[in-house]
Amino acid sequence: MEEKWYLENTGNINQMLRVRDDIDLPQTMEEFPHLVLLKHNFHVADDIMFPDPACLAFFTAFENNHLESLEEENKIALLAVDICEGLMQHYIYCKDPEEAIYACIDFLKSNDLYKCDFEVYNNDCGKRLEEFF
Numbered sequence: 241m242e243e244k245w246y247l248e249n250t251g252n253i254n255q256m257l258r259v260r261d262d263i264d265l266p267q268t269m270e271e272f273p274h275l276v277l278l279k280h281n282f283h284v285a286d287d288i289m290f291p292d293p294a295c296l297a298f299f300t301a302f303e304n305n306h307l308e309s310l311e312e313e314n315k316i317a318l319l320a321v322d323i324c325e326g327l328m329q330h331y332i333y334c335k336d337p338e339e340a341i342y343a344c345i346d347f348l349k350s351n352d353l354y355k356c357d358f359e360v361y362n363n364d365c366g367k368r369l370e371e372f373f
Contacts, residue, residue: 248372254289255324257372263317265366272317272333275364276340279357280328289325298354299328306347307332316340320369331369337362 244262280299282291291299303318307330310316320331334340337360348356361368 250324250372252324255322256290257323258321259369259372260317260319263319265319265369268317268319268333269365271314272335273363273365274334274337274340275361275368276316276332276334276337276344277359277361277368278330278332278344279359280354281326282328282354284326290323291328295328295354298351299330302344302347303330306344310340310343315343319366320372322372333364333366 244260245258246261248257248259250257280295282295284290290296303321307316307318311318315336316332316334318330318332322329322331332340332344341358341360344356344358348354
């Protein structure tokens with residue numbers, strides 16, 4: 241599945257916000273109303289406060305190998321990734337938050353250097369995404 245992303249202009253030089261461009265948002269929110277916000281606090285190593293290459297590689301593999309397969313199984317929809325000043329957040333919309341968290345943990349436990357926290361917003365229906373626009 242070819243995914244299309246665009247970078248949202250945030251006005252913050254220390255922030256990179258990637259948003260999905262290939263999804264019908266209203267339809268997706270009907271199917272996946274709950275938000276699981278995956279948060280990772282990374283070590284800031286430079287002046288612009290972005291993750292080191294190893295961290296980016298781990299989470300790129302997480303997105304491309306693990307989350308993509310969950311999307312193909314129609315379990316989740318990854319709609320945005322926000323990297324800002326020491327915090328990386330994946331906006332994962334789902335049908336069942338508990339199932340989505342356990343599915344993420346299966347991959348994330350493969351490397352204990354990248355500890356993550358989860359926040360669940362039941363029936364968010366895209367409200368957190370609207371904060372960006």
